[in-house]
Amino acid sequence: MNAVVFDAIKALLDEGKIPTVALTKSKLTQPMPMPVVIAAVSQYKNNPDSINNFISTPCHDSTSFANDSQLDRIEAKLDKLLTLLEKQ
Structure with missing residues (x-):
């Protein structure tokens, strides 16, 4: 998965928000294809601990x-x- 997307998810978590596709897309620092964002959010929801492996x-x-x-x-x-x- 793309580290930029996981950084956006981490930023949302730091704000106390639950990551959704829309919120994550709004926090991206560079454009990402929607399927990449959806896959990252799905992966996070299936295994919240996986976020720690991808933060760069x-x-x-x-x-x-x-x-x-x-x-x-x-x-x-x-x-x-x-x-x-x-x-x-």
Whole structure:
């Protein structure tokens, strides 16, 4: 199963919510096919202890780095646009 989906399930559990397909899909950090989400939620409901085997901390690190890099690029573009607007 995909660790990103299990991370979303873990986030729901940390909030005290019961994981459902809709709630899990809303907590995903990246797009996932619906069958993957359904399979993960079903697996969790059949064996709640299975969630501990799939939680990945390195995934968050690489995702965080990618998001920071993307944020830096967006900020640079915004700065350029603001500079152009101020000149006019």
